[in-house]
Amino acid sequence: xxxxxxxxxxxxxxxxxxxxxxxxxxxxxxxxxxxxxxxxxxxxxxxxxxxxxxxxxxxxxxxxxxxxxxxxxxxxxxxxxxxxxxxxxxxxxxxxxxxxxxxxxxxxxxxxxxxxxxxxxxxxxxxxxxxxxxxxxxxxxxxxxxxxxxxxxxxxxxxxxxxxxxxxxxxxxxxxxxxxxxxxxxxxxxxxxxxxxxxxxxxxxxxxxxxxxxxxxxxxxxxxxxxxxxxxxxxxxxxxxxxxxxxxxxxxxxxxxxxxxxxxxxxxxxxxxxxxxxxxxxxxxxxxxxxxxxxxx
Amino acid sequence: xxxxxxxxxxxxxxxxxxxxxxxxxxxxxxxxxxxxxxxxxxxxxxxxxxxxxxxxxxxxxxxxxxxxxxxxxxxxxxxxxxxxxxxxxxxxxxxxxxxxxxxxxxxxxxxxxxxxxxxxxxxxxxxxxxxxxxxxxxxxxxxxxxxxxxxxxxxxxxxxxxxxxxxxxxxxxxxxxxxxxxxxxxxxxxxxxxxxxxxxxxxxxxxxxxxxxxxxxxxxxxxxxxxxxxxxxxxxxxxxxxxxxxxxxxxxxxxxxxxxxxxxxxxxxxx
Numbered sequence: 001x002x003x004x005x006x007x008x009x010x011x012x013x014x015x016x017x018x019x020x021x022x023x024x025x026x027x028x029x030x031x032x033x034x035x036x037x038x039x040x041x042x043x044x045x046x047x048x049x050x051x052x053x054x055x056x057x058x059x060x061x062x063x064x065x066x067x068x069x070x071x072x073x074x075x076x077x078x079x080x081x082x083x084x085x086x087x088x089x090x091x092x093x094x095x096x097x098x099x100x101x102x103x104x105x106x107x108x109x110x111x112x113x114x115x116x117x118x119x120x121x122x123x124x125x126x127x128x129x130x131x132x133x134x135x136x137x138x139x140x141x142x143x144x145x146x147x148x149x150x151x152x153x154x155x156x157x158x159x160x161x162x163x164x165x166x167x168x169x170x171x172x173x174x175x176x177x178x179x180x181x182x183x184x185x186x187x188x189x190x191x192x193x194x195x196x197x198x199x200x201x202x203x204x205x206x207x208x209x210x211x212x213x214x215x216x217x218x219x220x221x222x223x224x225x226x227x228x229x230x231x232x233x234x235x236x237x238x239x240x241x242x243x244x245x246x247x248x249x250x251x252x253x254x255x256x257x258x259x260x261x262x263x264x265x266x267x268x269x270x271x272x273x274x275x276x277x278x279x280x281x282x283x284x285x286x287x288x289x290x291x292x293x294x295x296x297x
Numbered sequence: 298x299x300x301x302x303x304x305x306x307x308x309x310x311x312x313x314x315x316x317x318x319x320x321x322x323x324x325x326x327x328x329x330x331x332x333x334x335x336x337x338x339x340x341x342x343x344x345x346x347x348x349x350x351x352x353x354x355x356x357x358x359x360x361x362x363x364x365x366x367x368x369x370x371x372x373x374x375x376x377x378x379x380x381x382x383x384x385x386x387x388x389x390x391x392x393x394x395x396x397x398x399x400x401x402x403x404x405x406x407x408x409x410x411x412x413x414x415x416x417x418x419x420x421x422x423x424x425x426x427x428x429x430x431x432x433x434x435x436x437x438x439x440x441x442x443x444x445x446x447x448x449x450x451x452x453x454x455x456x457x458x459x460x461x462x463x464x465x466x467x468x469x470x471x472x473x474x475x476x477x478x479x480x481x482x483x484x485x486x487x488x489x490x491x492x493x494x495x496x497x498x499x500x501x502x503x504x505x506x507x508x509x510x511x512x513x514x515x516x517x518x519x520x521x522x523x524x525x526x527x528x529x530x531x532x533x534x535x536x537x538x539x540x541x542x543x544x545x546x547x548x549x550x551x552x553x554x555x556x557x558x559x560x561x562x563x564x565x566x567x568x
């Protein structure tokens with residue numbers, strides 16, 4: 001598989017804040033690459049640099065092995081943060097502008113194709129400002145697909161949508177992914193990323209913490225749910241034990257990550273030796289959310 | 298270039314603010330010219346009698362009509378400057394400048410597209426002013442000496458570009474439409490106040506080099522020079538006016554400065 005995107009030591013600073021710190025990643029053809037991280041982790045800044053709207057302080061990146069040429073972006077369909085269109089123009093007129101920028105041939109047919117695909121054909125003559133948020137997101141996806149690009153870059157494509165809207169957008173993205181396109185997607189919705197992505201990069205405070213296939217990322221320490229009478233003392237024991245870490249509190253239970261070398265009995269023993277007798281200890285089925293919490297803890 | 302103009306046209310053809318302001322301009326401009334002519338004719342006969350080489354000043358006949366219509370039309374430059382601000386700041390407000398770059402335009406193309414809009418708008422306004430002048434001139438002149446005094450038209454073109462560069466500068470730096478318009482309009486008032494203070498301090502020569510004052514002097518009131526000379530004869534006090542060519546150079550300098558600073562600001566900051 002050929003490399004679609006490579007970044008090397010990409011860095012962005014805002015006054016005294018480092019938004020992205022020496023980011024080096026590679027995305028290959030056909031991958032669905034999830035960019036994860038809490039708010040302020042540098043996901044949008046990273047995508048902004050890759051899309052030419054934020055100037056990196058240091059480092060380089062290259063699309064399609066072709067450097068940072070503006071022309072590269074014509075082969076990328078991108079939605080960064082919010083759908084950005086002219087509110088006084090209708091869907092078709094807005095897409096015509098995109099088509100002109102991207103040198104799309106057969107503009108009218110292409111617009112009809114993408115509007116039908118996102119179920120906006122019936123509203124083709126409606127002004128953008130009259131659209132609901134879900135419709136705006138769908139129009140943005142239509143715009144992304146207009147030039148039939150090899151790569152889609154989507155930043156929080158389901159932001160602000162209701163569950164039905166999220167399901168619609170997710171289903172659209174899944175359909176696009178089936179066509180073999182490379183997708184780079186940043187999202188808070190870990191469930192969504194887990195369902196869609198083949199590869200994941202996890203960022204925090206602008207730093208890349210983990211990158212790899214979904215399987216590689218998920219093969220971290222195993223996780224347990226523990227329950228005890230004295231949660232504060234239990235937490236203190238966790239803090240003082242190298243191979244145990246607290247990930248989350250779920251009701252009256254604590255979700256912990258433990259080094260794979262240690263059995264449940266040994267974990268139980270650690271607590272007992274410190275005066276805590278667990279009333280509950282069970283394996284926790286790992287998902288991306290718990291893995292993510294473990295990595296960014 | 299053709300593609301950039303086509304993209305800009307697609308963006309602007311349904312912009313209501315542009316339609317309304319242009320319509321206002323097209324309707325009001327010839328009416329204002331006529332109203333001012335009537336006003337001078339009715340109430341300022343003695344002023345009109347101030348003659349240029351013995352010939353009566355005829356604002357609707359060649360060659361005086363060129364100076365008169367460009368002076369009248371220059372009043373609308375503030376309104377047209379508002380269009381420039383709206384066109385540019387909309388791109389920031391809607392984040393479409395950013396989206397255009399994401400979609401594959403280079404920053405150079407985005408900026409060039411906006412410069413084309415400014416130049417085309419200036420051209421439209423100038424051509425319309427020329428048509429108005431030509432119409433009034435042909436109707437009210439005994440001879441069709443069209444080219445006599447026609448130099449006022451290219452000078453007026455320069456003036457519109459100068460005002461638009463100033464408006465473009467505010468839109469680029471401030472980014473917000475309403476704030477940019479307020480700053481744009483207030484700057485005229487502020488400069489006039491400073492000019493007044495400088496005049497009191499007998500420093501008119503400095504005020505002559507101020508941008509908006511220099512721009513306005515490109516199309517001065519047609520018989521201003523004669524009026525000033527008459528005033529000088531009466532009390533020896535003459536307001537300072539730069540030589541026309543010096544004034545044009547000053548205006549060219551400011552226009553280049555405003556465009557270049559805008560360009561620098563756009564290139565320097567993140568979208």
